[in-house]
Amino acid sequence: MASNAIHIAGRVANQIIHDRRTMALILIVPLVVMTLIGLSFPDESVLDYIAPAMLATLALFFSFLLTGISFLRERSQGTMERLMVAPVTRLDIVLGYLLGFFIFALIQTLIIVLFTIYALGINFYGELWQILLFQVVVITGAVTLGIFTSTFAHNEFQMVQFIPLIIVPQIFLCGVIWPVEQMPEYLQWLSVILPLTYAVEGLRDIMLYGFSLADVWVELAVLLGFAILTSILASLTLRKRV
Amino acid sequence: MTETAIDVNNISFSYGKLKVIDDMSVAISPGTSYGLLGPNGAGKTTLIRLMVGLLKPSSGSIRCLGKAASRELAHQIGYMPQLPALYNELSVRQNIDFFARIYGMKHKKERSQRVDEVIRLVDLWQKRNAHVNQLSGGMKQRVSLACAIVHRPPLIFLDEPTVGLDPELRVHFWNYFEELIKSGSTLIISSHTFDDAAHCNKLAFMRLGKIVAEGSPRELKQATGKLDATLENAFLYFIRREDKADGK
Known part of the structure; x- marks a missing residue:
């Protein structure tokens, strides 16, 4: 089983490497976005507060979109049908995609984190490796969410429609722009079930207050649980959506 | 049988x-x-x-x-769907090699020989390193057939x-x-x-x-x-x- 997941991961990575324009966009777009954010918050303390939330949001957004569209393409061009006939399990496919995209999502995150810290000059107190490791967990959930969501879209247009449905509400409800505590109580309850809430809280605790990964274990556990849940759901819905 | x-x-x-x-x-x-x-x-x-x-x-x-x-x-089934169903960003060889791998052809030398063999069978040797999106419809059909039969x-x-x-x-x-x-x-x-x-x-x-x-x-x-x-x-x-x- 594991070997087929690795073959799929290798093929996914190979496809992205051969698509030079996509590769360039993966590397450049996050830098453009973070530069705009940096320029639009001239007050250093506000930028320090917003930056960790934006790192989590961009990791979620880019990984979700990249995986979702690619996975959808696998179905629309008929290769998923071929894979389903082959001796490949649904878990192989989900794990293969997770591993394949993970490498690029990780490179993207590394660029965003380093750019935010060193080019935008935000103040942070946590360990860099702990920030990156926390982001790894955020990416894992975003990739599996992208795979799961794509099983409900029949084309790229429909997939893009999931952004205002799944990503945008999280930006407003998960403490990215204003604290969750300032929202009406019923919206606070809603924020409890959204993964970005834990990604933002955890990353802020590490970057702003110098917490360690052990201190944010609750957020890590919730994000890992979310990744496992979406992986299982993606595996279950895969065959029905070929 | x-x-x-x-x-x-x-x-x-x-x-x-x-x-x-x-x-x-x-x-x-x-x-x-x-x-x-x-x-x-x-x-x-x-x-x-x-x-x-x-x-x-x-x-x-x-x-x-x-x-x-x-x-x-x-493992005993070869399937060629109606659509060519190939990875456009990859070459002819990479596509066929991927399907050989997932059908369990683990031995590298043996797999490589078989991939070359089916590329020749479908008469695409000259195009083996071309990306699929550069091929004509008929050539894509041939790659698709090669992917379906590579594991015999x-x-x-x-x-x-x-x-x-x-x-x-x-x-x-x-x-x-x-x-x-x-x-x-x-x-x-x-x-x-x-x-x-x-x-x-x-x-x-x-x-x-x-x-x-x-x-x-x-x-x-x-x-x-x-x-x-x-x-x-x-x-x-x-x-x-x-x-x-x-x-x-």
Whole structure:
């Protein structure tokens, strides 16, 4: 089983490497976005507060979109049908995609984190490796969410429609722009079930207050649980959506 | 070797309320080519998708090589879908090599030799390093066939394999299919052209989810009672006979 997941991961990575324009966009777009954010918050303390939330949001957004569209393409061009006939399990496919995209999502995150810290000059107190490791967990959930969501879209247009449905509400409800505590109580309850809430809280605790990964274990556990849940759901819905 | 390569017993299948396969039974002998011939919407692709395990029948059963659909059986099946179904960003060789890997061809040297062999078989050696998105439709069909046969499966399902091919390439494909049959493979081929049908050992004329007639091309032509009957004549003969029986 594991070997087929690795073959799929290798093929996914190979496809992205051969698509030079996509590769360039993966590397450049996050830098453009973070530069705009940096320029639009001239007050250093506000930028320090917003930056960790934006790192989590961009990791979620880019990984979700990249995986979702690619996975959808696998179905629309008929290769998923071929894979389903082959001796490949649904878990192989989900794990293969997770591993394949993970490498690029990780490179993207590394660029965003380093750019935010060193080019935008935000103040942070946590360990860099702990920030990156926390982001790894955020990416894992975003990739599996992208795979799961794509099983409900029949084309790229429909997939893009999931952004205002799944990503945008999280930006407003998960403490990215204003604290969750300032929202009406019923919206606070809603924020409890959204993964970005834990990604933002955890990353802020590490970057702003110098917490360690052990201190944010609750957020890590919730994000890992979310990744496992979406992986299982993606595996279950895969065959029905070929 | 089992007596029948494929046993389809009284299967039905619907997409929502639309019945696509209606109480169908088929028995296909090993080492033969079996053609599913019929117009668009006859249920050919759905029947193939049921036989390869992509769909589950709402009733009835299907056994391939004596087994129900399973991962073990998947190793023995080669499937060429209607769409070329290839990775456009990858080269011809990378596409075929990927399918060789997932079908369990672990030994690198052996896999590499086999990949080269099928590239030559489909006459794409000059294009082996070209990306699929740089190929013509016919070339993509050839890569798709190579991906379906690279692991030497005994049971090969080809859904409209000659669509979009020029006559020369069509002959080339059929020569190769005949070689596969000689080597003991069983081929199930869907088509809506009578050219393809004439090459098959046995044919099933399909319409509206049913098999209206089954037999060798010769038997089907003879059934019309005309000495000079073509397969096209035979198809129309059975359709009209079916309509008459239904009171249409």
